[in-house]
Amino acid sequence: MAFKLTEDQEQFRDIVARFCRDKSPTTAVRELMATEAGYDAGVWQQLCAEVGAVGIHVPEAKGGVGFGPVELSIVMEEFGRSLLCSPYFASGVLATTAIAEAATAEQANELLPGIVSGDVIGALAVSEDARSFEPERLQTVAAEDGGSVTGSKHFVVDGLNANLLIVSARLNNEPRLFAVDAEAAGVTRSAQASMDPTRKLARVEFDNAPATLLGNSAVDITPIYNTALVALANEMVGGAQALLDAAVEYTKLRVQFGRTIGSFQAIKHRLADLLLQVELAKSTAYQAAQVLADEGAAGAKASEAASLAKAACADAYLEAAIQCIQLHGGIGFTWENDTHLWFKRAKSSEVFLGSPNQHRERMLQAMGV
Amino acid sequence: MAEIESLKSEVRSWIESNWDPGSSLVEWRTKLADTGWGTAHWPEEYFGKGLSPAEGAEIDQLFADMGVLGVATSGVRMLAAATILEHGNDAQKKQYLRRIITGEDSWCQLFSEPGSGSDLAGSTTRADLDGDSWVINGQKVWNTSAHHADYGLLLARTDWDVPKHQGLSYFIIDMRQPGVEVRQLKQMNGHASFNEVFMTDAIVPRENMLDQPGNGWQVAVTTLAHERRGFDRIRGGGALAQLEGPIFDEYRREVEIDNEPYKWYPQRAGRVDLILERARETGAIDDPVIRQDIARLLTMSQAAQWTAGRARAAQQAGKPQGPEGSLGKLAASNIARLASRVHTDISAMDAMLTGAESPHDGVIAEILVSVPAVSIAGGTDEIQKNIISERVLGMPKEPRFDTGPFRDVPRNVSET
Ligand SMILES: Cc1cc2nc3c(=O)[nH]c(=O)nc-3n(C[C@H](O)[C@H](O)[C@H](O)COP(=O)(O)OP(=O)(O)OC[C@H]3O[C@@H](n4cnc5c(N)ncnc54)[C@H](O)[C@@H]3O)c2cc1C
Numbered sequence: 001m002a003f004k005l006t007e008d009q010e011q012f013r014d015i016v017a018r019f020c021r022d023k024s025p026t027t028a029v030r031e032l033m034a035t036e037a038g039y040d041a042g043v044w045q046q047l048c049a050e051v052g053a054v055g056i057h058v059p060e061a062k063g064g065v066g067f068g069p070v071e072l073s074i075v076m077e078e079f080g081r082s083l084l085c086s087p088y089f090a091s092g093v094l095a096t097t098a099i100a101e102a103a104t105a106e107q108a109n110e111l112l113p114g115i116v117s118g119d120v121i122g123a124l125a126v127s128e129d130a131r132s133f134e135p136e137r138l139q140t141v142a143a144e145d146g147g148s149v150t151g152s153k154h155f156v157v158d159g160l161n162a163n164l165l166i167v168s169a170r171l172n173n174e175p176r177l178f179a180v181d182a183e184a185a186g187v188t189r190s191a192q193a194s195m196d197p198t199r200k201l202a203r204v205e206f207d208n209a210p211a212t213l214l215g216n217s218a219v220d221i222t223p224i225y226n227t228a229l230v231a232l233a234n235e236m237v238g239g240a241q242a243l244l245d246a247a248v249e250y251t252k253l254r255v256q257f258g259r260t261i262g263s264f265q266a267i268k269h270r271l272a273d274l275l276l277q278v279e280l281a282k283s284t285a286y287q288a289a290q291v292l293a294d295e296g297a298a299g300a301k302a303s304e305a306a307s308l309a310k311a312a313c314a315d316a317y318l319e320a321a322i323q324c325i326q327l328h329g330g331i332g333f334t335w336e337n338d339t340h341l342w343f344k345r346a347k348s349s350e351v352f353l354g355s356p357n358q359h360r361e362r363m364l365q366a367m368g369v
Numbered sequence: 370m371a372e373i374e375s376l377k378s379e380v381r382s383w384i385e386s387n388w389d390p391g392s393s394l395v396e397w398r399t400k401l402a403d404t405g406w407g408t409a410h411w412p413e414e415y416f417g418k419g420l421s422p423a424e425g426a427e428i429d430q431l432f433a434d435m436g437v438l439g440v441a442t443s444g445v446r447m448l449a450a451a452t453i454l455e456h457g458n459d460a461q462k463k464q465y466l467r468r469i470i471t472g473e474d475s476w477c478q479l480f481s482e483p484g485s486g487s488d489l490a491g492s493t494t495r496a497d498l499d500g501d502s503w504v505i506n507g508q509k510v511w512n513t514s515a516h517h518a519d520y521g522l523l524l525a526r527t528d529w530d531v532p533k534h535q536g537l538s539y540f541i542i543d544m545r546q547p548g549v550e551v552r553q554l555k556q557m558n559g560h561a562s563f564n565e566v567f568m569t570d571a572i573v574p575r576e577n578m579l580d581q582p583g584n585g586w587q588v589a590v591t592t593l594a595h596e597r598r599g600f601d602r603i604r605g606g607g608a609l610a611q612l613e614g615p616i617f618d619e620y621r622r623e624v625e626i627d628n629e630p631y632k633w634y635p636q637r638a639g640r641v642d643l644i645l646e647r648a649r650e651t652g653a654i655d656d657p658v659i660r661q662d663i664a665r666l667l668t669m670s671q672a673a674q675w676t677a678g679r680a681r682a683a684q685q686a687g688k689p690q691g692p693e694g695s696l697g698k699l700a701a702s703n704i705a706r707l708a709s710r711v712h713t714d715i716s717a718m719d720a721m722l723t724g725a726e727s728p729h730d731g732v733i734a735e736i737l738v739s740v741p742a743v744s745i746a747g748g749t750d751e752i753q754k755n756i757i758s759e760r761v762l763g764m765p766k767e768p769r770f771d772t773g774p775f776r777d778v779p780r781n782v783s784e785t
Contacts, residue, residue, distance in 0.1 A: 089611030130651075130718040153720050195723040195734050256488040258778045264752055277390075281385055322706070325741045329486050329749060330511055333742050340557035340738070347713070348721040349738055355714055357658045 002089030003286075005070070019051055020033025020082035024144045026338045032085040032126045033197035033341075037161055039086045044102050047086060047184035051075075054092040055116035057227070062128025063112030064329070069227065069292035071284065073234035082239030083341055086197050090158035090233070094190065097227045098166045100219060101353065102177040103214040111164070111179060118261075120221065123162035123182075125153035134351050135223050140169040142178060148186070149178050149206045155352075160189055166214070167206065172202050174218040176210035196348040223297035226306040229353055230292055233285040233309035236317040236349055239342050241322035246339065247271060247327045254329075273325055281316035284309040304366035307359035313357075314350045321323040321344045373427060379404060380428055381435070382479035388437050391440055391615035394623070397616060406468055407440035412442065412452065415462045416470060436612055438620055441472030443627035444514050449476040450464040451595040456539070456588045458578040465520070472623060479542070479566055479683040480589060484512075484781045487752050489524075490533045490586055491771070491780065494568065496525040496540065503540060503578070504528075505548070505571040513630050515564040516551045518544045523573070524589050527582050529776040534625075536775050537585035541577045544687050548572060559739040562630035597747075636732060637739040637746075638701060639672045639708025643729065644715070649770075653715040662711045669707060673700040692761045699753045702744035707742040 005013065023043045032038055048054050057072040058064020072093070079088060092115075099111050099122070114120035128135050128151070129138065140151025149169040159165070165180045165187070180187060186209035192201040248271055251262035261267055288309035295301045321343040326333035332339050350356065385401060401407030402416045410650040411417025419429075446469045452464055485491035495506025505525055515521065521542045530534035542549070548571030553561040580588050617669045639648025644663055647707055648654040654663075680693040713720045719728055720737060727734035744750040758764040772780045 034714050100738045103560070125731055127718070130716070133718075155721065189634070192722055193726045194721055195737065196721065199388035199721075201721065245492040251783075255484075255779055255781045256486070256491065258491075258780070263769075264751075266754070322741065326744055326750070330481070331483070333745060335557055337557075343557070343741070344581075344738065351713060351716070355717060357656075357714060361658075 005074075006255040009070060009180060010103055011072060011294065012243040013078065013254055016051060016053070016078040017081075019047070020084050023047075024082040024084040024339065028193070029083045029085055029198060029341060032246060036191070036200075038158075038198065039161070043084075044086050045118050047088070047328070048116065053088065054118060055096050056092075058096055058108075058112065058116075059294075062100050062103075062105055062108040063116065064096070064100060066118050067288045069297070072227075072231055073289035074280045076231045077238035077285070080345075081242045083198050083242075083345060085162050087123070087158040089235070090123040090156075090162065091115055092123045093231045094124035094224070094228055095155065095162075095164065095166050097292040097297075098124050098177055098224045099179075099214070101223050102166075102219045103179075103343045107179075107212075107214055115164070116122070118191065120163050121158065122164045122166060122203075123156050123158050123315055124166045125159065126154045126168040126225075126349050128153060128157045130155075132358075138170050138175055138339030140167065142169040142171040142213070143208070144172070144185060144210065146178070147175070147211060148208045149180065150208055152203070152205045154192060154201075154203040154341060156189075156202045156204050158175065158200055159204050160191055160200060167204075167211065168221070169211075171213065173248070175221065177214045177219050178204065179214055180209050180211045181292045184210050196344040196346065197247055197352040198345060199348060199352075209335050220298060222303060225353070227292065229310045229359075230285070230288045230297075232349060232353055233281075233288055233313040236313040236346070237278065237282045238280060239283045239345055239349075240313070240317040240320040243317075243324040243339070243342050244271070244274055244278050244345075247274070247320075247324040251327055261327070270323060270327070274320055277316045281309075281313045284312040289352070300366045300368070304363050307354075307363040307366065310353065311363065312360040314346075314356045318350055318354045374423065377427060377431055379508060380431055383591055384432070384435055388435075390616050392616060394438070394616055394619040395471050398437065399467075401440050402467050408450075410657055411466075413503075415454065415466055433500055438616060440470035441623065445478050445518075445522070446470075446472075448472070448595050450476065451521070452522060452539075452579065452588060452592045454542075455591050458582075460576065461541070461579065467555040471483040471676055475514065475517055475565075476517040476520040476593065476704060477512050477521050477544070479512055479521040479523040480514070480592075480608065481509060481511045483508055483510050483565075484783070487749055488771075489661050489776070490537065491590070491775075492524050492537060494523070494525040494528050494647050494776045495540060496573070497529075497573070501575045503575065504575040505540075505568045505569055505573055507581075509566040509568070510554065510563070511564060512551075512564045512566050514627065515544065516553060517626070519551075520544060521566070522592060524585055526775070527585075530774045531583070532772055533775045533778060535583050536727045537589070538582050539579045539588035540573045541579065542571065542573050546571060549721075557741070558633060558636075558735060560630075560633050561646050562633070574616065586592055589712045599658075606640070613719065618722065631736055633739050637705065637742045639740055639743075640732065640736050641666060641704065641708050643732070644708065644711060647712065647715045647728065649732070651715055651717070651719075654719075656714075659711070662707070662714065665710050666704070666707050669700070670704050676700065684738035692757070695753070695757050695761055697750065698748060699757070702750050704745040712736055 052065050053075050055064040056067045057069055060066040089271045097109050115122050121136050142149050149167055162182045167178045167180050186207045188205040190203050192203050210312050251267050254261045288305040292302055293304040324339050370650045389572040405418040408416055409420045410422045413419040422691040496503045496505050499510050521544050523542045526536050527538040546568050551565040552565045554563045554565050555561045653659045657710045676693045716733055723734040724731050759766055
């Protein structure tokens with residue numbers, strides 16, 4: 001495994017980081033999170049055209065950009081750090097990966113270029129109950145000929161922004177994925193008010209909605225899930241680092257009792273502990289990306305690494321958020337202060353795609369324990 | 370015992386011949402102020418009967434039992450009254466106390482500043498004497514109800530050449546003047562319970578200082594002690610709020626306005642009371658990992674209640690306060706944080722939702738975004754730990770950098 005990025009990868013990180021600094025100051029985040037769409041269409045176009053972020057991890061043969069999970073993770077970490085508002089997680093991670101994994105090469109080449117260019121926004125509609133991302137008993141069903149789907153999904157990230165929905169449904173009792181035009185008759189979408197206003201959620205009902213069956217056989221959702229988990233883990237460590245940085249900066253400046261509060265050992269020790277936790281989490285996120293790059297996203301090794309990282313990064317992110325507010329004192333609890341933007345992302349990411357407890361269990365099961 | 374009974378029968382017959390649910394709130398409370406029955410434990414010359422606090426409590430209970438309204442007590446007004454009673458001069462008591470208990474005047478507390486929170490005595494709001502007036506310049510923050518207050522309890526610096534605690538003075542400031550600007554402060558949970566108060570050449574008449582110049586810190590300590598005592602007081606409402614009649618309608622409106630800022634306070638404590646119900650309705654009760662956390666949380670919460678019980682028992686027995694008394698606030702922070710975690714695990718992905726979509730009509734989401742306040746408000750956890758280690762455990766004190774003249778003490782760059 002590699003513990004170090006290549007020079008090209010480092011350069012790519014610089015490009016993404018610069019893009020985020022330019023396009024996503026917190027003033028922009030605040031403006032966008034208050035809108036229904038939650039993103040800026042111009043920035044989205046640039047992200048696709050100039051940075052080439054969407055489809056980055058998908059092979060060129062399937063219509064992607066041809067890099068891998070490590071590059072995807074670089075993008076996610078920078079987005080997590082800056083809270084860049086865009087449908088990237090929905091379209092660039094979930095929908096893109098689902099198409100790449102489930103569709104035939106021909107279908108992928110038809111569907112992905114529009115998504116990669118940013119003209120089409122994809123979303124993945126799989127979740128049906130609050131306790132699991134991949135339901136054991138899929139309730140949504142397809143018509144016998146595979147030409148339509150009926151059922152109800154929720155927690156669909158960017159479901160309202162999407163033009164194209166990738167939907168899981170049972171066809172002859174086998175789980176399959178379908179492509180559904182989000183504007184088609186039989187599709188009803190409504191917003192779910194999300195605690196984290198920078199990540200928009202929707203509920204989507206399908207009533208005999210016209211659908212295109214993807215691929216030729218039962219779909220294995222594991223590689224899609226693992227890729228999403230690794231992307232999320234990397235997003236979380238980016239956010240955790242931003243919070244740690246903010247806490248360090250503030251405690252070096254803030255004066256109480258005639259000295260900077262950062263000069264109190266209680267605070268120094270707290271931040272040293274936090275650095276430790278964040279760095280450990282980063283290692284799990286980077287390692288998971290590398291495992292996916294080396295071993296593919298489908299196997300037990302991938303599931304083990306992905307779940308380990310999801311759990312560790314979620315805990316570190318939340319701890320960083322709690323401490324960052326605490327160390328800001330009262331100002332940290334105000335709307336005006338930016339800390340709560342990351343706090344809410346941390347809080348919702350904790351349970352998004354499964355809670356840390358669930359992932360610790362999944363990790364052990366993947367290890368055969 | 371017999372004395373208490375004869376006192377109560379005296380009050381009962383006074384109420385019977387005077388109580389009129391058809392009168393206005395102020396008319397009724399004016400009667401209480403004139404006779405002293407509304408605040409019987411206050412001195413006779415100031416709207417009371419000179420009775421003991423225990424006797425006063427008996428009378429308040431009698432009012433409640435008879436379904437009769439008492440004096441206004443909600444909001445910050447009783448902190449103002451207690452402080453004025455203890456430190457005010459005769460003229461100040463006569464001027465302010467009556468309208469406090471009739472409910473005609475509202476009050477707010479102006480202590481915390483952007484630059485001085487944990488270090489409250491580091492206040493940099495300045496009061497400069499100009500002829501017969503104090504001219505006030507500075508900014509306060511976290512002021513509950515300042516946006517409809519008539520008067521503020523103001524801590525400001527009058528002497529910059531002495532150590533920080535000695536240079537503060539305590540004032541009564543008229544909030545309704547051009548030099549005072551109040552802005553609402555929105556919190557991360559979406560509520561706006563507090564205000565920022567900007568004072569620019571605001572005027573306080575010379576006679577509105579409480580106690581002596583330089584004694585402001587001692588006066589503030591009185592206010593804070595009463596605040597701490599009242600911390601667990603159940604806020605207004607109760608059985609009386611159910612009764613019918615114009616005077617009760619008026620009362621309900623008063624309580625509603627005064628309680629508005631505190632609506633989310635139960636959520637910031639973590640709502641341990643909802644845990645089992647939530648675990649059952651979601652099925653999380655069958656998850657062995659969540660069960661462990663629930664048990665841990667319930668243990669923590671029970672143990673804290675029993676510890677508080679020990680502290681109360683010791684206090685009632687007249688014993689000096691033991692360590693258990695200082696620990697409650699810290700325990701409350703730990704409980705709230707764990708409760709937030711357990712609520713999250715129980716709610717699973719529903720914890721991503723807010724407002725009406727969030728379980729229990731938004732209460733769950735409100736818990737998750739309100740709990741961070743509990744370890745900050747009313748003195749941070751870190752400050753509690755400093756107090757516990759230094760005062761209870763007798764650990765050596767931190768070296769201090771703020772003991773000289775305040776002028777020379779390092780402070781935040783933005784401050785004068
Ligand atoms: C919801 C809420 C309600 C509030 N209500 C009121 C109110 O009604 N009235 C009022 O006057 N105020 C109120 N406050 C203000 C509150 O009292 C202050 O926020 C609090 O005392 C901390 O002060 P600060 O915000 O200036 O933070 P700071 O004092 O700047 O603290 C920042 C960080 O430094 C730490 N720190 C400071 N000193 C030390 C030290 N010596 N050792 C170790 N760590 C230290 C703190 O613990 C904190 O983590 C409220 C605040 C909140 C959030």
